[in-house]
Every structure is written in structure tokens, then in C-alpha cells.
Amino acid sequence: MKTLPFLLEKEFKQMARHLFLPKMFIIFPVIMTLLLPWAADPSIDNIPLALVDRDASPRSLRLARALTATGDFRLATRPPSFPLALEDISAGRAEIILEIPPRFSADLQREGRATLLIAANGVNGTRGGLAAAALATLVGETAGGNPLPLQLHTLQRFNPTADYKPFMIPALLVMLMTLLCGFLPALNIVGEKESGTIEQINVTPVGKFTFIAAKLIPYWLLGAVILAYGILLANLFYGLTPAGSIGTIYLFALLFVPGIAGMGLIVSNHSATMQQAMFVMFFFLILFLLMSGFFSPVESMPAWARAIAACNPLKYFVQAIRAVYLKGSAAADLREQLLALAAFALLTNAWAVWSFRKSS
Amino acid sequence: MTAAIEIDALAKHFGATGALNGVTVNVERGEIFGLIGPDGSGKSTLFRLLVTLLLPDGGRATVEGLDIVKDFLKIRARVGYMPGRFSLYPDLTVEENLHLFATLFGVRVEDNRPLIQRVYSHIEPFRRRRASALSGGMKQKLALSCALIHRPSVLFLDEPTTGIDPVSRAELWETLADLKRQGVTVMVSTPYMDEARLCDRVALMQSGRFLDVASPPEIVARHGTTTWAARAERMSKLLTDLRAHPTVETCYAFGDRHHVTPRPGASPLLLRAAMETLGHRQVEISEILPGIEDCFIRIAGQPPREP
Numbered sequence: 001m002k003t004l005p006f007l008l009e010k011e012f013k014q015m016a017r018h019l020f021l022p023k024m025f026i027i028f029p030v031i032m033t034l035l036l037p038w039a040a041d042p043s044i045d046n047i048p049l050a051l052v053d054r055d056a057s058p059r060s061l062r063l064a065r066a067l068t069a070t071g072d073f074r075l076a077t078r079p080p081s082f083p084l085a086l087e088d089i090s091a092g093r094a095e096i097i098l099e100i101p102p103r104f105s106a107d108l109q110r111e112g113r114a115t116l117l118i119a120a121n122g123v124n125g126t127r128g129g130l131a132a133a134a135l136a137t138l139v140g141e142t143a144g145g146n147p148l149p150l151q152l153h154t155l156q157r158f159n160p161t162a163d164y165k166p167f168m169i170p171a172l173l174v175m176l177m178t179l180l181c182g183f184l185p186a187l188n189i190v191g192e193k194e195s196g197t198i199e200q201i202n203v204t205p206v207g208k209f210t211f212i213a214a215k216l217i218p219y220w221l222l223g224a225v226i227l228a229y230g231i232l233l234a235n236l237f238y239g240l241t242p243a244g245s246i247g248t249i250y251l252f253a254l255l256f257v258p259g260i261a262g263m264g265l266i267v268s269n270h271s272a273t274m275q276q277a278m279f280v281m282f283f284f285l286i287l288f289l290l291m292s293g294f295f296s297p298v299e300s301m302p303a304w305a306r307a308i309a310a311c312n313p314l315k316y317f318v319q320a321i322r323a324v325y326l327k328g329s330a331a332a333d334l335r336e337q338l339l340a341l342a343a344f345a346l347l348t349n350a351w352a353v354w355s356f357r358k359s360s
Numbered sequence: 361m362t363a364a365i366e367i368d369a370l371a372k373h374f375g376a377t378g379a380l381n382g383v384t385v386n387v388e389r390g391e392i393f394g395l396i397g398p399d400g401s402g403k404s405t406l407f408r409l410l411v412t413l414l415l416p417d418g419g420r421a422t423v424e425g426l427d428i429v430k431d432f433l434k435i436r437a438r439v440g441y442m443p444g445r446f447s448l449y450p451d452l453t454v455e456e457n458l459h460l461f462a463t464l465f466g467v468r469v470e471d472n473r474p475l476i477q478r479v480y481s482h483i484e485p486f487r488r489r490r491a492s493a494l495s496g497g498m499k500q501k502l503a504l505s506c507a508l509i510h511r512p513s514v515l516f517l518d519e520p521t522t523g524i525d526p527v528s529r530a531e532l533w534e535t536l537a538d539l540k541r542q543g544v545t546v547m548v549s550t551p552y553m554d555e556a557r558l559c560d561r562v563a564l565m566q567s568g569r570f571l572d573v574a575s576p577p578e579i580v581a582r583h584g585t586t587t588w589a590a591r592a593e594r595m596s597k598l599l600t601d602l603r604a605h606p607t608v609e610t611c612y613a614f615g616d617r618h619h620v621t622p623r624p625g626a627s628p629l630l631l632r633a634a635m636e637t638l639g640h641r642q643v644e645i646s647e648i649l650p651g652i653e654d655c656f657i658r659i660a661g662q663p664p665r666e667p
Contacts (some may be wrong), residue, residue, distance in 0.1 A: 003466075006460065010456075013452065017451045022664065185570065200443065203439070203441045204465055239636050
């Protein structure tokens with residue numbers, strides 16, 4: 001254990017001398033917080049609409065105006081028939097079609113009801129579905145011209161404007177921690193294997209616990225700094241501040257980072273080359289990201305997928321950090337997530353120490 | 361007093377093939393013990409077993425009386441190991457590498473300075489240079505300095521002179537002689553036969569076995585036979601023609617000459633005449649003293665390294 005400070009000094013020296021790594025620590029979080037929330041935003045905005053108005057009555061004109069007034073849709077084309085509207089979709093001029101039948105106004109007048117046709121481009125299923133639902137709601141609200149006796153109000157609790165960013169950025173911080181604190185230690189150890197330096201260390205009396213600690217601690221510290229940096233950037237660019245305490249976020253990071261770093265170590269212990277380690281880590285990263293509730297809620301996954309997600313540390317950290325940012329939850333409200341992350345950290349680190357063999 | 365290294369029927373298998381098929385030898389304290397053999401003959405595996413990087417599949421071995429399986433931690437504190445491939449941190453400087461290894465062994469560089477002085481003095485002017493920027497010879501000197509910094513009583517060197525210049529090679533062997541005088545036991549593998557002569561004893565290795573273990577003069581006395589050195593204008597055609605001649609038992613290329621082992625009753629003069637009849641010009645054939653490499657070929661039926 002006496003040698004630990006010297007091994008740590010060596011790790012930091014090597015990190016600082018790396019040409020690429022220190023730059024990445026600075027640039028990566030900026031790019032992630034600046035670009036990704038915009039790119040990964042699934043909410044609908046400015047969708048090109050093809051309106052087939054075969055009624056051409058004052059009422060149908062009013063409807064068309066009302067639809068484009070919200071900004072969610074813009075009137076892209078006005079084809080005279082449905083087949084021509086479909087051509088607009090094929091050509092990419094429109095994403096969604098609203099067909100108003102010839103007797104729309106008359107039917108509404110006489111029978112108090114009318115039928116409209118909405119057809120959305122399903123190539124991007126999520127966007128198409130969302131756009132169709134939004135259009136249906138809009139039409140329902142404005143078509144009648146007179147207010148319905150029953151009014152429906154939707155309220156987004158904790159995120160009143162249903163803005164995508166306060167929801168996405170905390171999760172991006174988790175992704176950042178995963179990449180920097182899970183990937184890098186794994187590649188670091190495999191790098192020592194590839195260059196043969198690990199052999200030279202292995203013939204010294206340094207214990208395996210000391211060696212692994214010297215590999216992990218720099219990334220824990222780095223993770224803590226990067227998290228502060230990420231929180232700062234989120235505040236700078238989007239004015240986001242966690243509703244809860246930053247201390248709670250750090251408590252979760254304190255459990256998550258050793259867990260994911262431990263996982264990286266396990267991968268490196270079982271890989272002989274950088275390429276192999278990289279491939280396995282990518283596999284887990286993609287699996288973890290898609291099954292974490294990062295993009296789509298875990299609750300709406302099938303039972304087997306929920307079972308896999310239950311073993312996913314990212315799921316718990318994403319849940320916790322979103323809860324702290326948006327709801328202001330305290331650690332006591334997030335006991336399940338806390339316990340799950342602690343268990344994951346214990347498991348991976350025990351496995352990492354066990355699987356790190358100095359001789360075979 | 362036990363021997364510095366005791367090896368008894370030590371074996372290690374990788375998959376189905378045996379990298380080391382049971383070797384036995386005792387290396388005395390202060391001895392320079394050489395391992396001679398082609399690539400894949402098990403030299404590096406033997407080193408890795410003795411420095412506790414591998415666990416044996418059979419047999420046993422002790423280093424300084426310590427068992428390589430049970431007492432591996434104690435062994436690590438007392439041996440120095442220089443792997444065949446440069447394995448220091450390329451992104452740390454010369455000085456930083458040396459200090460790191462001193463610290464890992466719990467010693468100070470200044471305390472053991474005299475021991476490494478001879479090698480380290482050559483690279484000291486470059487102490488602030490990163491190890492990656494050193495030449496091959498300087499890298500080996502740094503590796504040797506790092507392997508010696510904790511004053512090991514047994515030193516393991518896996519092909520320390522491969523790919524470095526003749527001057528550096530000579531300096532390295534002077535250092536080994538120095539260490540021997542200070543009572544350090546050295547086990548060294550080398551592909552160079554002239555270096556084999558500098559060892560107290562050598563083991564000739566092939567396919568994970570010791571073919572013979574003895575001092576270099578003994579090896580020659582035991583296995584050496586009449587040897588001729590031959591040269592002519594067209595060396596590659598000469599090799600083919602010599603091998604085809606009925607009075608030649610074996611013939612191998614050795615640097616700028618071919619070494620011929622003749623059959624009983626053959627004469628160098630007649631062989632020269634035969635070669636001249638085949639169109640060779642400026643043929644010279646003379647008797648020489650056989651070397652270790654000639655002996656190796658006689659026992660193993662193959663040269664210890666590619667010419």
C-alpha cells in the first residue's frame with residue numbers, strides 16, 4: 001500500500017502526457033451537452049403538412065389556419081387529391097396528410113359529426129405516431145368551431161413546458177460518466193497488457209489490490225471533476241439547475257462510477273487485446289443505453305426486457321439523476337436506486353479483483 | 361546451502377503442445393548460466409515460470425530456496441527480470457522509469473547506484489528523455505538498470521542482446537561479469553554463439569527439452585567433430601553443391617562461410633577439387649575448431665537460429 005501514491009503519480013503523469021486524452025476530457029462534455037439534446041429531441045416541431053381540402057368551405061379554411069398557427073405544423077402543399085398527397089410524401093415534400101372530405105362542412109352542420117383522414121409517414125415510427133396524435137388533438141380542438149362542453153387539460157408535472165432538455169441532459173451526464181469512467185480504465189489495463197509493461201509490474205512485489213486501486217482511483221477523481229464540469233455546462237448553456245441537491249447527485253455518482261469502472265476492469269482482465277476490449281465494451285454500452293430508459297421508458301418494455309433492465313446500472317443512475325434534477329428528490333426517496341447501484345459496485349469490484357491474475 | 365536455482369522436471373503446456381517438457385538443472389550461486397536454442401524451444405517459458413509469471417503444470421523449481429508456486433511474493437522481491445520485449449513505460453522518462461521501479465521494490469535509487477553505474481552512466485545524459493525516444497541499445501540498458509535497481513540476487517535476462525549493436529553487447533557482458541563478481545546469479549538466453557562462450561555453463565534447448573548442459577569447452581569436447589570452413593565466389597550454389605557431395609555429412613551457412621561436417625576418410629583437398637570441377641572459383645576449404653553452434657547442429661539436427 002505504501003507504493004500506491006507512486007503508482008497514482010505515474011497514472012496521472014501518463015494521463016497528462018497523453019496527447020489526445022486531456023483534450024477529450026474538456027471537449028467531449030461540451031459537445032455532448034451542446035449538440036446531443038438538440039439532435040436527440042424526439043418532440044415534433046414544424047412538420048410539413050399536405051392538406052387535401054376537398055370541401056373548400058369557410059369552416060375547412062379556418063381549420064387549416066388553426067392547424068398551422070401553433071408552429072407544430074406548417075402547410076407545405078395543397079394537393080387536390082389524396083393520391084397526389086401521397087406523392088408529396090414519397091418525394092419528401094410532406095410528412096403527414098390531412099384529408100378534408102367534400103361534404104365536411106355540411107355533414108358537421110347537419111349531423112354534428114364529420115370524418116377526416118389523417119395519414120402519417122411511418123418511416124420514422126416515433127415521429128409519425130407523435131405527429132398523427134398531435135394533429136388529431138389539434139383537429140379535435142378546432143374543428144367544431146365552438147367549444148366542447150368538456151374541456152381536457154394536460155399538465156406535465158415537474159417539467160411544466162414538457163421541454164425535452166431538462167429530461168435529456170441529466171441522462172447525458174450519465175452517458176458521459178459511463179464512457180469516461182467505464183471505457184478508459186478498461187482500455188488502460190489492456191494497453192499495459194499489449195505493451196508488455198504489465199509483466200514488468202507483475203514481477204515486482206506490488207499486490208494486485210494496490211495495482212487495481214492505482215488504476216481506478218484516477219478515474220474516480222476524473223469522474224467527480226467531469227460531473228461538476230457537466231453540471232456547470234448544463235447550467236451555462238441551458239440554465240439548468242438540479243431541483244434537488246448536488247450532494248445527492250454526487251452520492252449516486254460515488255456508487256455508480258466504481259461500479260462501471262469495475263465492469264471495465266473485468267472486461268480488460270478477460271481481454272488480451274485493445275480491439276477485443278473495445279468490442280466487448282461497445283456491446284455493453286449499447287445494451288445498457290438502450291435498456292436504461294434513456295430514450296424510451298423502461299415501463300413500456302416487455303417483461304423480459306424489464307428483467308434485463310433491472311440488472312442495468314445505467315437505468316438506476318438515469319432514474320435517480322432525472323429525479324434529482326426535475327423533482328428535487330432526496331437520497332431517501334431513491335433508496336431502491338441507491339441499493340441497486342451499491343450492489344452493482346460491490347459485485348463488479350469483487351469480480352475485478354478476483355479475475356485479475358498475476359500469474360496463469 | 362542450496363543452489364541459487366533448482367529445477368526439477370519442470371513442465372508447462374499451452375493447449376496440446378508442450379512449451380516445456382520437463383527440464384532439470386541446478387544453477388549455482390554466482391554462475392552465469394546460458395540458454396541456447398531456436399525460437400519456440402521453451403526459453404522464454406522457462407524464464408516466465410522462474411519469475412512466477414506462469415504456474416507450472418508439472419515438476420517443481422526453487423529460486424534462492426523459495427518455491428516458485430508457494431513463495432511467489434518472496435521471489436518477486438529478490439529476482440530481477442528483463443523480458444525479451446521492451447516492457448518499460450514508453451511515456452515516462454528514463455529517470456521516472458528508474459524511480460518508479462525503485463519505489464515499487466521499496467528501495468532508493470541512490471542506495472544501489474554503484475550496482476547499476478556501469479550501464480546507467482551510458483543513458484544518464486538522456487535521463488529526461490522519454491523511454492520511447494531511446495535507441496534499441498539504450499532501451500536495453502534502461503531495462504537492465506530497472507531490473508537491477510533493487511539489488512536482486514538472481515537476474516533473469518531473456519535475450520538481452522537481440523537487435524542491439526556489438527559495442528552495447530560487449531558492454532552488457534562486461535556488466536554481467538561485474539555482477540558475477542558481486543555474487544549475483546545470472547540466467548541469460550542468447551541467440552549469439554559468441555556470447556554462449558562467455559557463460560560458465562550453457563543448456564542447449566530444443567522442443568522444450570535440454571539436449572545437454574555443460575560448460576562451453578565441455579560441450580565442444582563432447583560433441584565437436586572435425587569441422588571445415590568453406591567459401592567460394594557463389595556461396596548459395598556452393599551450399600547446394602557441398603550438401604550434394606558424398607563425402608559431406610552436413611553443411612550449414614555460418615555468416616560468410618559454410619561449415620562442413622565431413623564423413624570419415626574425406627579430405628579437404630579432394631573436396632576442393634570436386635567443387636572446382638563443378639565450376640566454383642576461388643574455393644577455400646580449411647579445418648577449424650568446432651564451435652557451440654556446430655555442436656548444437658550435431659545434436660539437434662538443426663541450427664539454433666535462422667542464418
